[in-house]
Amino acid sequence: MDNLIIPTEFSKESLQTVDMAIHMANVMGADITMVYVQKKRENAHPTKMDEELEYARKRFDEIVEEYKGKMNKPDGLKYAIKKGVVYQEVNKVAWDLENPIILTPTHGASGFDPLFLGDNAYKIVSYATGPVITIRHGEIHPNIKTIVMPMDKSRETVEKIPATIAFAKKFNAKVHIVSISSHHLSEIKDKMNTLTEKVMKQFTDEGIEYECEFLIGNNLANMTIDYAKEVDADIICIMSEQKKSESDILGVYAHYIMKNSPIPVLVVPSDKK
Numbered sequence: 001m002d003n004l005i006i007p008t009e010f011s012k013e014s015l016q017t018v019d020m021a022i023h024m025a026n027v028m029g030a031d032i033t034m035v036y037v038q039k040k041r042e043n044a045h046p047t048k049m050d051e052e053l054e055y056a057r058k059r060f061d062e063i064v065e066e067y068k069g070k071m072n073k074p075d076g077l078k079y080a081i082k083k084g085v086v087y088q089e090v091n092k093v094a095w096d097l098e099n100p101i102i103l104t105p106t107h108g109a110s111g112f113d114p115l116f117l118g119d120n121a122y123k124i125v126s127y128a129t130g131p132v133i134t135i136r137h138g139e140i141h142p143n144i145k146t147i148v149m150p151m152d153k154s155r156e157t158v159e160k161i162p163a164t165i166a167f168a169k170k171f172n173a174k175v176h177i178v179s180i181s182s183h184h185l186s187e188i189k190d191k192m193n194t195l196t197e198k199v200m201k202q203f204t205d206e207g208i209e210y211e212c213e214f215l216i217g218n219n220l221a222n223m224t225i226d227y228a229k230e231v232d233a234d235i236i237c238i239m240s241e242q243k244k245s246e247s248d249i250l251g252v253y254a255h256y257i258m259k260n261s262p263i264p265v266l267v268v269p270s271d272k273k
Contacts, residue, residue, distance in 0.1 A: 178213045
């Protein structure tokens with residue numbers, strides 16, 4: 001977790017993300033890179049394109065001047081201006097940096113492109129090979145003290161554990177291990193209880209405070225969000241539910257939580273991507 005990347009189009013939501021990123025960067029000792037992507041447009045007038053780039057450079061310089069004093073690392077706040085497809089260019093920036101985490105609002109608007117964020121936020125997650133934190137309507141939680149980690153019966157569910165452990169240790173946070181299921185079958189309960197016991201041992205060995213809960217219901221995503229709100233969670237850690245055969249489309253559970261959770265969501269990509 002050495003580098004935080006923030007896609008921005010200078011909306012209020014994306015600038016609020018900078019505040020959360022600065023707090024995280026100061027705790028983790030990380031650098032921050034803000035990214036603006038100029039989309040390719042057919043028949044666009046060269047002057048208009050140049051004006052857009054100049055505006056982006058000017059805004060970035062203003063933001064760096066305003067926020068750099070809040071950074072523990074004097075030169076830790078940087079920016080990059082790219083041209084191309086938003087979600088691809090943002091991820092390319094991440095790939096060139098060591099141990100990156102992308103922080104992206106799920107909504108935003110600017111004078112140049114009202115859809116810069118929104119759909120692009122979900123595509124950024126789908127395309128990412130590392131963790132992504134999504135933030136809805138600027139709902140930032142700078143002090144990460146409570147983490148909700150839902151666990152299901154899938155084999156991939158354990159892949160979020162290392163990221164959860166890393167965050168919990170960095171921020172000295174408590175983790176709520178939440179087993180979720182839509183079935184009352186004793187066989188499934190036994191399987192999930194066995195998994196939970198293994199996770200509890202991992203957390204105990206790592207010195208992480210935790211609490212366990214088992215939830216059963218028809219809407220797993222809503223159950224997760226409701227529980228996170230109930231315990232006043234600062235972040236929810238989930239899997240992206242992506243596989244190569246799924247053409248980089250987010251799973252229903254992940255997409256619903258990213259779209260509807262008022263709490264930031266840490267999305268961990270599956271190793272099967």
